[in-house]
Amino acid sequence: xxxxxxxxxNEYSLSLTYDDVSLIPTEISRVKTRSExxxxxxxxxxxxxxxxxxxxxxxxxGIAMAKELSNSGCLGIVNRFDSSLTELFxxxxxVEGVQAVSVSLTAExxxxxxxxxxxxxxxxxxxxxxxxxxLNKCEEIKKKYEVKVIVGNIAHGGTLQQLVDAGADAVRIxxxxxxxxxxxxxxxxxxxxxxxxIDCYFTREDQKLKIELxxxxxxxxxxxxxxxxxAGADAVxxxxxxxxxxxxxGEVIKYADQLWKKYRGSASxxxxxxxxxxxxxxxxxxxxxxxxxxxxxxxxxxxxxxSYLNCESLGELKQKDKFAVLSTSSYLxxxxxx
Numbered sequence: 001x002x003x004x005x006x007x008x009x010n011e012y013s014l015s016l017t018y019d020d021v022s023l024i025p026t027e028i029s030r031v032k033t034r035s036e037x038x039x040x041x042x043x044x045x046x047x048x049x050x051x052x053x054x055x056x057x058x059x060x061x062g063i064a065m066a067k068e069l070s071n072s073g074c075l076g077i078v079n080r081f082d083s084s085l086t087e088l089f090x091x092x093x094x095v096e097g098v099q100a101v102s103v104s105l106t107a108e109x110x111x112x113x114x115x116x117x118x119x120x121x122x123x124x125x126x127x128x129x130x131x132x133x134x135l136n137k138c139e140e141i142k143k144k145y146e147v148k149v150i151v152g153n154i155a156h157g158g159t160l161q162q163l164v165d166a167g168a169d170a171v172r173i174x175x176x177x178x179x180x181x182x183x184x185x186x187x188x189x190x191x192x193x194x195x196x197x198i199d200c201y202f203t204r205e206d207q208k209l210k211i212e213l214x215x216x217x218x219x220x221x222x223x224x225x226x227x228x229x230x231a232g233a234d235a236v237x238x239x240x241x242x243x244x245x246x247x248x249x250g251e252v253i254k255y256a257d258q259l260w261k262k263y264r265g266s267a268s269x270x271x272x273x274x275x276x277x278x279x280x281x282x283x284x285x286x287x288x289x290x291x292x293x294x295x296x297x298x299x300x301x302x303x304x305x306x307s308y309l310n311c312e313s314l315g316e317l318k319q320k321d322k323f324a325v326l327s328t329s330s331y332l333x334x335x336x337x338x
Contacts, residue, residue, distance in 0.1 A: 005321045006231065010198045012325070017177070017192035018224040019331050024322040029310035034303035038313050040073075043235045044121055044148045044169055044212060046099060049073020050299045051229065051314065053214060055239035056102035056125050058082050059263045062249040065242070065291065067097035072295045075235070077102050077123050077150075082249060085111070094118040100150075105137050109144075116145035123150040127175070127183065130159050135166040142167030153216060155189070155196045157203025163211065170212040172237060173200050177217030180240070180265040180281045193218040194231050201232025222301025229302075230320050239263075244285035245294060252287050259287035 003024060009016065031037060041051050052074040054061040058081035066076030077100040078084045088095050094114070100121035103111065115122055122141060126134050129151040138149050151163060152172025163171055174197075176183040176190030183189060190196075197215055204211060215233035219225060219241060228236050242248065243263035253260045264282035288294060311317045 004323045006198055010202055015192040016194040018227050021194055022324045024324050025308045026322050027310050031307040034307045037303040037306045039302055041314050051235045053235045053237045054242055055237050057239055060239050060242055063095055065247040068247045068291055070097040072292055089114045116147050121148045129154050138166040138168050155191050157200040160203045164209045172214045172216040173197055174217035197231040197233055222298045225298055226302055226305040230317055244288045245291040247291045260284040261287055
């Protein structure tokens, strides 16, 4: 079996995603237990206990989710689709515990001024960062206000320099990888998430660019979080893994003797509610209880993986460079059987 480095995976002949690769422990670990592992990091100037960022979807991140994630040492980005932004500033002062909000390309100065005056991070929430209007909006915001700006999304590092030139502080990486995203099917655009991340990572390193990378889409488990971080991500953005928790917007629904909550893509019909081109789907996910339990499970899985890989910090994890490319049978062998 051949062992691949990240650089070699970047030159692999096929596009790869999380199920296609696995990390390989190739050295004796000095880590006795996962409690010794430190997964704290700094992202856009914020101290994170777990490198998790929530997706600004209307069925994922409202004010309650953003506050609870902040309490858990993560970053929640309040969505722009429901009444959350109005509620956020309704009393003149921002709701305590919220650190980031999403805005559209048509966001007005009055909203941006409120965001800037409260030292919040701005996420320009679009599907395609490779767009002159997105870059112009980013440049406009950075010139007027002292704020950190996240843009998205991209699938390749080819335009990373232009994003940096426009003032972007972080970029969401991934097109078509979300579980309720149909962009790749509808348009034929996008590549596997691991390949997207690694290409952007080496573009940043080789060109010495100052921008942080967010793995956005396709993450189904704590193991995928580990793979994303080792592939070069500074933080992972989660949608479906957080969907269905108590803190997500929307009511709990009882159906067939089970509890559910709604989950839908930002370009689904349920969001647009009119005859526009649809690039997202709507579904129901099982109710999961508190989001804190999801974050704890991710934290435990990440720490356990790092103990296997002889890593005491996320900085050491990023240096690990031993990957296997899995056959379909090899991947299936790993799945639990009932």
